[in-house]
Amino acid sequence: MGNPWDRGPRPPRKGPPRREEVRLYGLNAVQAVFERRPQAIRKLYLLQSRVHALRPLLAWCVQNRVGYRVVEAEDLDRLAASSHHEGVVADVLRTAPLALDDWLAALAPGAPALALWLDGVGNPHNFGAILRSAAHFGAAVLLPERSTLALSGAAARVAEGGAEAVPLVRLPDNDAALARLHGAGFASAATVVRDGEDLFALQPPARLVYVMGAEGEGMDPGLAGACMHRVSIPGTGAVESLNVAAATAVFLAHWAATRC
Template sequence: MAGNDKRRGGMRKSNKKGMVVGSGGQRRRGLRGKGPTPKAEDRVSHPAKRRADARAKAEQQRAKRQAAAESQPELVCGRNPVVECIRAGVPASGLFVAQGIDIDDRVTEAVREAKSRGISVVDVPRVELDRMTNNAMHQGLALQVPQFKYAHPEDVLQAARDSGLPPLIVALDGVTDPRNLGAVIRSAAAFGAHGVIVPQRRSAGITAVAWRTSAGTAAKLPVAKAVNLTRTLKDLKSEGLMVIGLDADSDVTSDELELATGPLVVVVGSEGRGLSRLVRETCDQTVSIPMAAGVESLNASVAAGVVLSEVARRRRIR
């Protein structure tokens, strides 16, 4: 009979308030706790959620742009840098020669060596080469090279050990000018260093400018990226290397560098702020370069060259 259905879930017509048969215990469920309130970023319609999604999308787009940029080749410009890169065996894919340029020994060697190594040689109008190099000083020659492949800091240490000589590694702290990076790499190779370590963030990378300044030596010397430079320096210390930092305010000069003949890491800071606090605290010793009065500081690459030259001298006469 309607209204007298005893089935579970059946509804009874009534004007009375309160629970009726078949309510399913809604009152009991209403008394249960619903757990902690979700974070604002986890609520679908909350403004914080929309902002977090926008940040995540922007980060993904930035990562895609960076990946695309890293896949693009670089152009090394200038006759001497191009010749040095080809001599060093840089894995180039193309040599661009401006039409109508004056031919000298460097151009002849670059074209001859490029052809012998299977590098395509392309004649282009000078205006086109100007456009390709963004009006850089190319002197009629440009070499297309792939993006640089960095080593791991452990690879640099292993290369030093395989040499049979006391390890000598150069680390850069906050050097953001690729010209300085290229010059440091060139000095490191000239004075017998086994590798260079740069931080992953806030540091110059091996771009075409760095290739050009290094004159191809970046292909001969391993260059590694450190996720955390301070931690990497501590790891090297645990492997028996001493860490010295270049600091203009140090009372110890490079002339007094007694650590030069042993396993060593030379840390070079930026021209502006020098060594960062954590890196300075990690160093076993800081050294300065003796200079004439009235001169504040040297360029980072020049300072690195001076100290590495002193290290090489002491190692020769030990």
């Protein structure tokens, strides 16, 4: 199979990709990009042991003159800055988040819809786990106006391909975002560790935004106070709370169960 980029023994680039690109790694993460938006792939690095599994992707690269290179494991370790690359690394074009108004306009009138507002969540592994759960349950992810959270290689790998299935939506300021969401028929629920309504005693509405707080500090008190509801996950009390990613899966599963 010909390779339009491999023209000799040049070492793979060790620096970060350009700003409009993101370097992804992990078999499911890279395969998901190929399945949903192959034109976003700019460069590909892989182990010889992954050639068979990635043959359709390599054939596409040849047909579209996208460079790929078979490299050694230590090269991938450097490219991904991780040993958890599963034998493949790709530089792909980053997808810009949608504007809130555009996302709302694309929803079917009156159809159920679920979203997660991530207020201060920053850990890429938690973000990846949240994206995986959001993909499973069909939720969008809303990013606050000043949030620096963005898809990274680590988050995409943990998401196991789910990142490509989840709409990322950029919010305006908190007050404007809540007003537009409420105006579109969404209820808002601040998720709190204690003193909230019992999640399992509630019948969630067809359109709902769960506001998830930061891993350590929790959510902005003003934002929590502006939400229509405050909800908590009841438990034994043996631990103070669930990790934000684990809690997200519980909240999403409860909403999905009520739609059955």
